Amino acid sequence: MENLNVYAAKLAPQQESLAPGHRACQGCAELLAARLVAKTLGKDYIIANATGCLEIVTSSYPHTAWEVPWIHVAFENAAAVASGVEAGIKILKKKGKYPVDRKITIVAQAGDGGTVDIGLQALSGALERGHDMIYICYDNEAYMNTGIQRSSATPYGATTTTSPAGKASPLGQHTMKKNVVEIAAAHNIPYVATASPSYPFDLMQKVRKAADMPGPAYIHCFVPCPTGWRMAPNLAVSIGRIAVESKVFPLYEIENGEYKMTVTHKHHRPVIDYLKPQGRFRHLSEGNIAEIQQQVDKSYDRLLKKVKMSQIELD
Amino acid sequence: MAKRVGIEVSLAISEAVKLANVDAIAAYPITPQTHIVEHLSELVADGELDAAFIPVESEHSAMSVCAGTSAAGARTYTATSSQGLALMNEILFIIPALRLPVVMTIANRALSGPISIWNDHSDIMSVRDTGWIAIFAENGQEAFDLTLMSFKIAEDHRVLLPISVNLDGFTLSHVIEPHEFLDQAEVDKFLPEYKPVVQLNPDAPVSMGTVGIPEIFSEAKKCQDEVLKGSEAVIKEVFAEFGEMFGRDYKVVETYRAEGAETLLMTMGSVSETAMEAIDQMCDKDNRKVGLIRLRLWRPFPAEALRAAMGGIKTLAVIDRAVSFGGTAGPVAGEVRSALYSTDQAPYVASFIAGLGGRDITIDDFIAVVDQAEKMAAEKEIHQYKMIGVRE
Amino acid sequence: MTKKFNEKAWHEYELGFMVSQPGCATEYRTGDWRSQRPQTNKDKCIKCGVCYLVCPEGAIVLAADGTYDFDLEHCKGCGICATECWTGCISMVEEGE
Numbered sequence: 001m002e003n004l005n006v007y008a009a010k011l012a013p014q015q016e017s018l019a020p021g022h023r024a025c026q027g028c029a030e031l032l033a034a035r036l037v038a039k040t041l042g043k044d045y046i047i048a049n050a051t052g053c054l055e056i057v058t059s060s061y062p063h064t065a066w067e068v069p070w071i072h073v074a075f076e077n078a079a080a081v082a083s084g085v086e087a088g089i090k091i092l093k094k095k096g097k098y099p100v101d102r103k104i105t106i107v108a109q110a111g112d113g114g115t116v117d118i119g120l121q122a123l124s125g126a127l128e129r130g131h132d133m134i135y136i137c138y139d140n141e142a143y144m145n146t147g148i149q150r151s152s153a154t155p156y157g158a159t160t161t162t163s164p165a166g167k168a169s170p171l172g173q174h175t176m177k178k179n180v181v182e183i184a185a186a187h188n189i190p191y192v193a194t195a196s197p198s199y200p201f202d203l204m205q206k207v208r209k210a211a212d213m214p215g216p217a218y219i220h221c222f223v224p225c226p227t228g229w230r231m232a233p234n235l236a237v238s239i240g241r242i243a244v245e246s247k248v249f250p251l252y253e254i255e256n257g258e259y260k261m262t263v264t265h266k267h268h269r270p271v272i273d274y275l276k277p278q279g280r281f282r283h284l285s286e287g288n289i290a291e292i293q294q295q296v297d298k299s300y301d302r303l304l305k306k307v308k309m310s311q312i313e314l315d
Numbered sequence: 316m317a318k319r320v321g322i323e324v325s326l327a328i329s330e331a332v333k334l335a336n337v338d339a340i341a342a343y344p345i346t347p348q349t350h351i352v353e354h355l356s357e358l359v360a361d362g363e364l365d366a367a368f369i370p371v372e373s374e375h376s377a378m379s380v381c382a383g384t385s386a387a388g389a390r391t392y393t394a395t396s397s398q399g400l401a402l403m404n405e406i407l408f409i410i411p412a413l414r415l416p417v418v419m420t421i422a423n424r425a426l427s428g429p430i431s432i433w434n435d436h437s438d439i440m441s442v443r444d445t446g447w448i449a450i451f452a453e454n455g456q457e458a459f460d461l462t463l464m465s466f467k468i469a470e471d472h473r474v475l476l477p478i479s480v481n482l483d484g485f486t487l488s489h490v491i492e493p494h495e496f497l498d499q500a501e502v503d504k505f506l507p508e509y510k511p512v513v514q515l516n517p518d519a520p521v522s523m524g525t526v527g528i529p530e531i532f533s534e535a536k537k538c539q540d541e542v543l544k545g546s547e548a549v550i551k552e553v554f555a556e557f558g559e560m561f562g563r564d565y566k567v568v569e570t571y572r573a574e575g576a577e578t579l580l581m582t583m584g585s586v587s588e589t590a591m592e593a594i595d596q597m598c599d600k601d602n603r604k605v606g607l608i609r610l611r612l613w614r615p616f617p618a619e620a621l622r623a624a625m626g627g628i629k630t631l632a633v634i635d636r637a638v639s640f641g642g643t644a645g646p647v648a649g650e651v652r653s654a655l656y657s658t659d660q661a662p663y664v665a666s667f668i669a670g671l672g673g674r675d676i677t678i679d680d681f682i683a684v685v686d687q688a689e690k691m692a693a694e695k696e697i698h699q700y701k702m703i704g705v706r707e
Numbered sequence: 708m709t710k711k712f713n714e715k716a717w718h719e720y721e722l723g724f725m726v727s728q729p730g731c732a733t734e735y736r737t738g739d740w741r742s743q744r745p746q747t748n749k750d751k752c753i754k755c756g757v758c759y760l761v762c763p764e765g766a767i768v769l770a771a772d773g774t775y776d777f778d779l780e781h782c783k784g785c786g787i788c789a790t791e792c793w794t795g796c797i798s799m800v801e802e803g804e
Contacts, residue, residue, distance in 0.1 A: 009756030019730035020764040020781035021737055027785035032763040044517050048383060058732065061531055061724065062712035064522035065732035069515035071386050072524035073409055077379035083369065084341065084383020085515060091338050091367040092389055097508075104517060122379065125372030200760050226785075234786030234799075237761050414723040475722065512722055520729040527724065534717035535724050541717070 012200070015042050022065040023057040027233025029240060030054055030138045030223040033197040034109065037136060040207040041105055043068055046085055050078035050110035050119060053145040054138060076118035079126035079135055082108035086131045105211045106133040112153035113143040116180045123180075127187040127216045134210045134217045137180065140225035148228040152178040155248075156295065157288050158280045160228075165283035172283060176295070184218035185254045191217040193253035193262070198240030202251055202262055209253075222249045230279020239277060246274040247300040258310040259303070271296050318496045324455040324487055325350035327494045328394075328420055328480075331462035333364045334502040338389035338509075341369040341380035345399040346432045347484035348422040352394055374399035378406040378417075385415040386523060388514035390466065393417065396484055397424035397431075397438045404442065410477045411446035411539055413523055416469035416509075417477040419447075420462065422484040423584065425672040433673020434484045436584065436636040439613070440646040446539055448478040448546055449613040453587045455492035458482045460563060463497070463506060468553050470509050474546045481613075483585040485673070497561065505560055544615050567617040568624050572598055573606035578630040578689055579662075581608045583647060586634070586676050593681035605685055610647065618654040625655065631662045632688035634681075635700070636670045644700045663692035666700035674704060733781070737764065741784030743799045749774050751796035758788035758797060 018038040024031040034054055046069045049055045055072050058065040073081045086106040092098035108126070110119050115137040123135060142160045143149040150163040150173055159165040159172035185192045190213050195203040203221065210217035224240045226233045243249040244263060248271060251263035271293045275281040284292075322330075328351050332340070340359075342352040358364040367384070371377045377393050385391040395403065400421060410417055425431040426438050439449060448468065452458040461480045469478045482488055497505075513521055527535055550567065558564040571591050573579060582590045587609045597603040608624055608631075610617065625631075635645025643649055648666030655661040665688035670676045684703065691698065710719065721727055754773040766778040767788060789797040 009760040010754065012756065012760055014769070016765050017730075018765065019733050020766050020778060021730075021732035021735040022764075023735070023737065024763060026740065026763075026783035027787055028763050032761060032787075035763065035765050036760075043520075046387075046515050046517065056526060059522055059525040059726070060732075061525045061528050062726060063732040063735055064525060064726040064728070065730060066522050067520055067729040069517055069520045070522045071383070071413075071515060072522075073379055073382045073413075074405055077376060077406070080371065080376035080379035081383040081386075083371075083376075084339070084380035084385075085387045086383075087341075087367040087369050087380070088339055088384035088387030088389040088391075091365075091384075092387065095338065095365055097338075097388070121372060122376050125376055128372070129369065197761070232786075234790040236763075236785075237787050237791050412723065413725075513725065513727070519727070522726045522729075523723060525724065525726050530713040531720070531724065534715070534720060537717040538720065538724075 012204070013039050015039060017041070017043055017067040018058070019065045019067060021063065023060060024053065025227045025233065027226045027236045029197050029236040030140055030225065031057065032236070033138055033203065033221045033223050036197055036200050036203050037107070037207050038068070040204040041107070041211060044103060045105040045107055047071070048078050048082035048085055048108045050114035051075040052111035052114050054109060054111065056145055075114055077122050078108040078110040078114060078119060079122040082106050082133050082135070083126045083129060083131045086133045106131070108133060108135045110137055111144070112137060112139040112141060113151040116153045116178050117151050124187065127184060127189050127218065130215055132214050132216070134207070134219060136219045136221055138221050138223045140223045140228060142228050144225050144228045153180070157284050157292055159283055160280070170283065171288065181218070181220045185257070188257065189216040189218060190214070190256055191253065193219050194249065194251055195219050195221045196240045196244060196249065196251060197221070197223060198237045198244065199251060199263055206253060228280070231277055235277060239274070242269060242274045245269045246271050247296050248274050250300060250303055252303065252307070259306040260310065261307055318498070319493055320496055321491055321493050323350060323489060323491050324458050324482065325489065326354050327455050327459045328462050329354035329358065330496060331459045332392050333358050334497065334499060335390070335463055335466045335506055337364070337366050337392045339367045339369065339384035339391045340393065341371050341377045341384065342393045343371050343374045343377045343395070343399060345374070345396050347424060347488050348394045348396045348420065350488065351420060351422070374402040375406060378403040378410065381417045382406065382410060382413065382415060385417050386413065386515050388511040390470070390509040391417045392419070394420040394422065396422045397426050400438045400442060401426060407442055407445040407447065411543070412535065414475040415477060416475050418462070418465045418469055419477065419479045421479050421481045422488040423481055424484040431672040434486050435671045435673070437638070439479065439481050440637040443614065443646065446476070446543060447614060448476055448543065448550070450478065450480050451583050451611055451613060452480060452482045452487070453585050453609070454487070455494050456563070458487065459494050459496070460557065460565070463502060464553050464557055467506050468546065468550055471549050472512055474542065474549050475512065476543060476546060481584065487585040501561070505557065547612065547615050547617060550612060565611060567612040568620040569609045569611050570624055571607040573608060573624065573626065575604055576606035576626070577604040577628055578632065578685055579606050579608045579628050580681060580685055581610070581631060581633040581647070581651065583610055583613070584636070586636070586670060589676065589678060590681050593678040596678060597682060597685065616650055616654065621651065621654050622658055625662060627660055628662045630665065630688050630692040632665045632667060632684050634667050634669050634676065634684060638668050638671070638702070642699070648700060665691050665698070668700055668702040669704050676704070680704060736780050738780045738782050741782060741802060743784045743786070743801050744779065745777050745782065745784070745786070745788050745797050746800050747774065748796040751794050753794055755793050757791055757793055761787055761791050763787065
């Protein structure tokens, strides 16, 4: 496999298994992330996709953008369908009905809605049963495909069509983003990671690592949506970078329970740099922004503590 | 070499699944299906059945996992009842659309509410339009035989549809009956290995479950419908082959003492055996001209066979074990009336609802039903349906 | 002559209406959507490949000289390449110019 440790785009794997011609909005970071996943895994993988933007735009009959085997069943069961594909191939190999030495990676793909809300049960079941698969959540922080409705991954203070900032309720979303990364880690699976297509090599390395580690892996991928976040389409990659630089979405991995930052910055940007370019935060007051800065700082500190604790145990 | 064994019907079904050399089982426990899946996981754990037993976290996931295993090319089985069937409802419609030959045992149990673990047909009737083939077993031997036949029917390349084998929960699933088992060699001769037409394989990548845009959706549904209707021919073929090989004949519509009958009683499932006793009593003791007719095949609905079996009777008393609230008839009676409407000399179809939530239907009940039906027919009473055995 | 997908009879489609032609989405010209198009000043291009890596369409392809060309049949004109380009040598121009 090509060298993903050299952060030179020129040396990135050339293979593509997600074809252009899909019907995503212009500037869609979810499709970019999916393309990078496809680039990393090549041709020997099978996808179980949940209903959502990724599924709809890539599979409008008679077209498919996928160059690998792909199945879509319903909204909340990507993890369950993937479990079935994994278990099915495993038993077929055992019974001599499938070439034994063929390494095929099983991937479940779903959005934040299909993971954190309606898909949480199936995800938990799949992780607990220990299937050898990767679950990738493409998190654009709302039910984008159905028209930008809130999910439990929508961040505090974001306006969505079902948590709009209004006269009686000026904040928009008033609950905190559900931390599904920690929920996945609580299942004691070998590998959990956060990723962003704004850091393509970090993402590709993590996908490669997840594929090579036996057992379940969970990757939470932060994918800005220009349409839903109310930004210009050319900003998806840069706003994703600012999210990491402002500690809103830290990039880390949890390998066998040990926390490790994979991307760090000496200096962090204030959270307002992240919030300002997005129309979905336009209604926030200075007080709200200060509150959000506090929440982000606290969350990040807690994460650093876990990283530190992991380092201590290793000594 | 047939072995005759006295065993709980649930366990006989597990034995059939084992003989069928199933590859994958994904199931969630629900009374009264539990003994089936418990025995199957024992068989797997003891190495007697080489299959993946996937203990899913809900029935919705059970059917979703089955979609995955079947799409990967594995011979797939599951079992459920009542609430479990209701929970997987969404996925039930998708399995036949994807042409996945999943075999499922349903231990028929009443749907909540109020919550009931006892037997009736509300669960299977609630999934009538999902596009599955549905067959009814009346006794343990039938449950065993039909389970084996189901794999052959479902996996036939002319069919490739999922199939449910229905048996009454508790009253059939939990009783000990004599079964004539087949041995592995006989089953292997009858049931070949599953050869999928398409499977998820990187050597030939396919996309399954793409978006059904309006330009093709009607064609997709028509295709599903035609395949389901066409499966009746395959079902009859498989029944005939089974009969030839093992000496037990099955028909899509079964009759009992129907020759020369003026009135037919219609039942489905294990109450049919009690009904037969009632028929015997009415014919032998009271010299009445009554017979019994049973729909073994529920979906696709065997309309032609039903019409052919009418034989000029005057009255057809249908006993449903599920209610279609505020509807025109019990689910079965409604379809039967519909299939017989406009035929020459269509009999008077009386619709009765009985045996809900585990309430027994006794021989006397059956006789009373026949009496009432004949009276209603004579008076040409216009009715939708009558619920019987309810305290007023 | 193969019928168009919306002209076939119900029995002429694949099993379960699956699509067995991988990547056939390329037939769909998403390039027709755009209102602006990327243009590279090849003299300033340092051949880093970042644009290639961050295009959500995969519509940037390696040219023989090591620079990158745009697949205009599929480029939606989002402008991510221009924004991310390290030397700023990609600019977005209005379609029709």
